[in-house]
Amino acid sequence: MTPEEWIRPAGLEAARAAQREIAARAEVQDRLPPAPALVxxxxxxxxxxxGPDRVRAMAVLLGIAAPSQPRATSLAExxxxxxxxxxxxxFREIPFVLEAVAKLPERPELILVDGHGTSHPRGCGIATHLGVVLDLPTVGVAKSILVGRVAGELGMEAGSTAPLVWKGRRIGTALRSRRGVQPLFISTGHRVSLETAVARVTEWLAGYRLPEPTRLADKLAGQARRAIERQASLLPE
DNA sequence: GCGACAG
DNA sequence: ATCTTGTCGC
Incomplete structure (x- = not known):
């Protein structure tokens, strides 16, 4: 059901066209469980x-009951x-992310993605891309800005927010997830409103800058990378 | 033309 | 993204 160009476009022009089509299908209203328990x-x-160019995608499944105890993890590379x-x-990461999510034993009710969603030049960051292809609710959790600027003042206290604006449009929310740290930039991916996106990210914060799902995926992806390259370096020439 | 630029 | 020790703050 998914056009091949949405995953493996022939070139940059085809990729740009695919992003416009995907963005047109993205839903920025809530269409997800009121209280997702499987994220x-x-x-x-x-x-x-x-080293050689490689991508390792890590997907971590968490239940609301034990937020720091992964129910499952899966790696694709x-x-x-x-x-x-x-x-x-x-287009660089999605083939591997799709594989990693597909290998999870259960379908998550919501996915937090490291990167932007609609806060993107064509409204199609990786969170939106993934959400539309999987038809699952997704939220973009980026550590820096791709486009736009923070409007107004962002307080230094944990939980402070300020609009992320671009070309006169509200495209996301800057969120100070911990006191004094660089803010996160939250945006809608697919099937989640911006307000709900910020609320869900906030509830998954566990004292770190990144919300647990993304924080653990980041940590485990790094561990997997080192483990793989360590064994590769031990292979006979 | 110049600068900006997720991970 | 990756490289990389010490150091600053709670």
Whole structure:
């Protein structure tokens, strides 16, 4: 059901066209359980510098009952067909993220994605891309801005928020997840309103800058990368 | 043309 | 994303 161009476009022009189509299908209204109890976090690790280009996608499934005790984790890895180009991150990582999510034993009710959702030049960051392809609710949790600027003052206290604005449009929310740290940039991915996105991210914070699903995915992806490259370095030449 | 630029 | 020790703050 998903056009091949949405996953593996022939080039940058095809990729741009795919993003416009995906963005047109993204839903920015709530269409998810009122209280998601099964949430996944996804993140990718790259290769050691100088090493061959690789992507390792980690998906972590968490239950609301034990927020720091993964119910399952899954890893997918391979050689990306896209280099990293700002605005086109999805095409580099999504083949592996899709595989990792598919290998989870249960379908999450919500996915927190490391990166932007609609706070993107064409309204199609990786969170939106993933959400539309899987038809699952997704939220973008980025650590820095791709486009736009924070409007007004963002307080230094945990929980402070301020609008992320671009071209006169509200595209996301800057969230100070801990006192004094650099803010997170939250945006709608698919089937989640911006208000709900911020609320869900906030409730999954556990004293760290990143919400648990994304924080654990990030940590485990890094561990997997090091483990894989460590054994590779031990192979006979 | 110049600067900006998720991971 | 990745590299990488010490150091600052709660």
């Amino acid at each position: 996944a976090g996804v993140d990718c690790a790259g290769a050691a510098r100088g 391979g050689v990306p067909r896209f280099p990293y180009i700002p605005g086109f991150l999805g």
